[in-house]
Amino acid sequence: MKRPTVQDVAREAGVSPSTVSRALHTRGYASPDVRDRVRAAAEKIGYVLDHNARNLRSRTSTSIGVLISDLRNPFYADLAAGIEEELRAAEYQMVLVNDNADPAEEMRAAETLLAMRVPGVIVTPVTADCPRMLQDNGVHVVCADRELRRSGGDVVLSDNKAGARELTEHLIGLGHSRIGLLIDETKWSTGAGRLAGFRAAHVDADLTLDENLIAYTSFDAEAARRTTRDLLGQQPTAIISANNVLAQGALAELKDRRLKIPRQISLAAYDDVPWMSLVEPALTTVDQHTVELGRSCARLLLARIREELPTRRRIVRVAPRLIIRGSTGPAPRA
Amino acid sequence: MKRPTVQDVAREAGVSPSTVSRALHTRGYASPDVRDRVRAAAEKIGYVLDHNARNLRSRTSTSIGVLISDLRNPFYADLAAGIEEELRAAEYQMVLVNDNADPAEEMRAAETLLAMRVPGVIVTPVTADCPRMLQDNGVHVVCADRELRRSGGDVVLSDNKAGARELTEHLIGLGHSRIGLLIDETKWSTGAGRLAGFRAAHVDADLTLDENLIAYTSFDAEAARRTTRDLLGQQPTAIISANNVLAQGALAELKDRRLKIPRQISLAAYDDVPWMSLVEPALTTVDQHTVELGRSCARLLLARIREELPTRRRIVRVAPRLIIRGSTGPAPRA
DNA sequence: CCAACGTGTGGCATCGATGCCACATTTGTG
DNA sequence: CACAAATGTGGCATCGATGCCACACGTTGG
Numbered sequence: 001m002k003r004p005t006v007q008d009v010a011r012e013a014g015v016s017p018s019t020v021s022r023a024l025h026t027r028g029y030a031s032p033d034v035r036d037r038v039r040a041a042a043e044k045i046g047y048v049l050d051h052n053a054r055n056l057r058s059r060t061s062t063s064i065g066v067l068i069s070d071l072r073n074p075f076y077a078d079l080a081a082g083i084e085e086e087l088r089a090a091e092y093q094m095v096l097v098n099d100n101a102d103p104a105e106e107m108r109a110a111e112t113l114l115a116m117r118v119p120g121v122i123v124t125p126v127t128a129d130c131p132r133m134l135q136d137n138g139v140h141v142v143c144a145d146r147e148l149r150r151s152g153g154d155v156v157l158s159d160n161k162a163g164a165r166e167l168t169e170h171l172i173g174l175g176h177s178r179i180g181l182l183i184d185e186t187k188w189s190t191g192a193g194r195l196a197g198f199r200a201a202h203v204d205a206d207l208t209l210d211e212n213l214i215a216y217t218s219f220d221a222e223a224a225r226r227t228t229r230d231l232l233g234q235q236p237t238a239i240i241s242a243n244n245v246l247a248q249g250a251l252a253e254l255k256d257r258r259l260k261i262p263r264q265i266s267l268a269a270y271d272d273v274p275w276m277s278l279v280e281p282a283l284t285t286v287d288q289h290t291v292e293l294g295r296s297c298a299r300l301l302l303a304r305i306r307e308e309l310p311t312r313r314r315i316v317r318v319a320p321r322l323i324i325r326g327s328t329g330p331a332p333r334a
Numbered sequence: 335m336k337r338p339t340v341q342d343v344a345r346e347a348g349v350s351p352s353t354v355s356r357a358l359h360t361r362g363y364a365s366p367d368v369r370d371r372v373r374a375a376a377e378k379i380g381y382v383l384d385h386n387a388r389n390l391r392s393r394t395s396t397s398i399g400v401l402i403s404d405l406r407n408p409f410y411a412d413l414a415a416g417i418e419e420e421l422r423a424a425e426y427q428m429v430l431v432n433d434n435a436d437p438a439e440e441m442r443a444a445e446t447l448l449a450m451r452v453p454g455v456i457v458t459p460v461t462a463d464c465p466r467m468l469q470d471n472g473v474h475v476v477c478a479d480r481e482l483r484r485s486g487g488d489v490v491l492s493d494n495k496a497g498a499r500e501l502t503e504h505l506i507g508l509g510h511s512r513i514g515l516l517i518d519e520t521k522w523s524t525g526a527g528r529l530a531g532f533r534a535a536h537v538d539a540d541l542t543l544d545e546n547l548i549a550y551t552s553f554d555a556e557a558a559r560r561t562t563r564d565l566l567g568q569q570p571t572a573i574i575s576a577n578n579v580l581a582q583g584a585l586a587e588l589k590d591r592r593l594k595i596p597r598q599i600s601l602a603a604y605d606d607v608p609w610m611s612l613v614e615p616a617l618t619t620v621d622q623h624t625v626e627l628g629r630s631c632a633r634l635l636l637a638r639i640r641e642e643l644p645t646r647r648r649i650v651r652v653a654p655r656l657i658i659r660g661s662t663g664p665a666p667r668a
Numbered sequence: 669c670c671a672a673c674g675t676g677t678g679g680c681a682t683c684g685a686t687g688c689c690a691c692a693t694t695t696g697t698g
Numbered sequence: 699c700a701c702a703a704a705t706g707t708g709g710c711a712t713c714g715a716t717g718c719c720a721c722a723c724g725t726t727g728g
Contacts, residue, residue, distance in 0.1 A: 005684055006684070006686090007684080017684090017685080017686085018685095018686075018687090021685060021687095022686085025685080025686085026685095026686070049685080050683090050684055052684080053683070053685045053686085054684080054685055054686075056683090056684085057684080057687080058686065
């Protein structure tokens with residue numbers, strides 16, 4: 001299977017290969033007349049640019065690496081969709097890799113991306129090693145959704161603290177004073193921020209927070225369900241789940257116990273995903289604008305690649321939005 | 335930013351570039367001793383292969399194009415996740431493009447993939463032109479989820495007819511004789527198959543199907559909702575929605591009307607997605623094994639690329655599975 | 669003891685596009 | 699009208715890895 005090259009187009013159009021290259025792909029001198037002739041010739045013989053050759057010669061690439069944990073989680077899917085949309089508009093391609101939140105997989109993927117000579121990578125980092133290694137090799141990095149200490153690279157985050165605070169305030173405003181928080185991790189900025197917002201709202205309202213109401217669990221609906229069961233022993237009148245996966249477990253447990261939401265207990269979640277408005281009652285949530293988060297990542301990365309940004313590290317914080325639905329209501333009387 | 339090349343490794347290890355290439359990447363003669371020395375040298379100076387150079391020279395690539403409609407739809411996300419999983423295991427990369435089911439976008443993406451010299455593409459085709467064009471250019475194509483007439487290429491499908499038939503039989507078995515079908519398209523094999531299965535079940539049960547019960551709508555939850563409203567005028571005792579998006583609309587409308595599911599009306603859907611088991615009552619569905627569908631696509635494509643398959647076009651049909659949940663029950667008495 | 673062989677290594681051209689420079693041609697200016 | 703500047707075009711080397719061939723060994727068998 002032999003495809004035509006610039007040489008062939010040159011012969012067909014009666015010009016030199018250099019001219020073909022200029023006329024078709026790179027900007028630079030080429031008279032309108034020649035441009036048309038070259039374009040016609042290329043069209044006629046079915047010429048298609050070879051990205052590998054171009055990338056090799058010009059030491060660039062229009063492929064961008066995207067490293068996420070799990071495409072099946074709507075959060076990551078939305079993020080990827082936003083990224084892809086923006087990249088496509090800029091004539092870039094997205095190389096998507098699932099790392100299953102496994103440091104080894106993440107590192108392997110990063111090495112592959114290095115080999116592809118991608119100019120940039122967007123990653124929801126598992127380990128600081130990965131972004132750092134990429135940067136050490138001259139690849140621009142944007143960390144999405146979380147910030148790892150000393151990982152380097154630009155960052156795009158949801159303003160977790162503000163979102164969690166607002167959500168908690170909403171519940172406090174409804175008279176809840178024993179609010180349970182279901183959370184999986186607090187080492188990354190994501191969980192840490194949400195926890196901080198939760199605490200801050202208590203402080204602001206002069207409420208002492210019973211530490212037993214903070215229920216640590218693992219990133220898994222089934223585990224969240226068991227943890228919810230334990231948490232209910234602490235007699236909360238409302239539960240906040242720190243992300244969409246944990247919310248599934250919490251909801252399952254509450255329904256299983258036939259607890260009336262929100263009459264007997266309120267439920268709310270960080271990270272709005274579609275099913276949350278389909279269940280009955282629909283869940284009060286914090287919408288992270290995940291697709292927009294993805295778009296921001298891509299825009300930021302492209303700006304970096306084009307060297308339009310000052311050297312200084314940039315941190316973009318996307319304001320979340322509280323969506324009040326039916327799952328939160330006044331605290332029941334004790 | 336200058337990275338080490340095979341030349342540098344060769345110098346470091348005291349061998350020739352050819353030997354480095356053989357020792358590190360290609361199979362071929364290289365004594366264990368030299369292999370180790372080369373590996374050590376590469377490690378030491380931080381050498382990373384350049385895929386562009388390799389691809390150019392060897393006229394291959396380990397990137398695979400994946401062309402889908404909408405990553406935000408869990409069906410496509412699962413498909414992509416399955417594909418990526420299998421590709422990653424085989425040391426291939428996934429270049430993912432959303433075409434928004436737009437023929438022009440699809441074609442543009444296909445051209446980009448040609449330029450990348452990918453050896454294969456997995457596509458949920460919008461137009462037969464796209465797979466055909468790719469094949470004309472020597473790219474292996476696997477069509478996922480649907481078959482377009484004369485599009486060429488291998489195909490991986492859910493056995494839509496069998497699945498729809500089984501689902502319909504389940505409802506007929508519950509005593510339903512007026513079953514509404516909410517469907518968006520019947521031109522592609524997907525919709526056509528589901529409709530055929532729906533009809534076949536009626537024939538098998540000696541039921542005459544009232545054509546007014548087949549409600550055509552567009553691929554959009556809001557439209558599906560309006561169509562459901564109209565469909566209810568035909569007095570169905572059960573509704574089947576042909577995919578997960580339409581199911582959202584149908585459910586919303588039934589809930590809005592405060593119809594008791596399944597006491598007053600049963601609801602079922604083709605294409606199981608997570609929210610369907612979270613709502614109350616959980617939806618009876620047909621699980622397409624979407625992730626496995628994706629894996630199959632990737633395996634098939636890789637086998638093609640490795641030329642392990644006979645020339646003849648292959649059609650893989652993945653058997654779906656009926657999952658009975660709470661949303662379907664006995665037909666109400668007339 | 670020498671031919672035939674197997675094994676491991678190096679040399680060189682090559683994949684296709686493009687950056688850079690030299691040069692030809694046209695246009696503008698004093 | 700001459701000379702400088704602007705505008706196009708072609709030639710050639712180059713990006714980095716690898717396929718292919720030639721060849722230098724050491725081994726085996728007649």
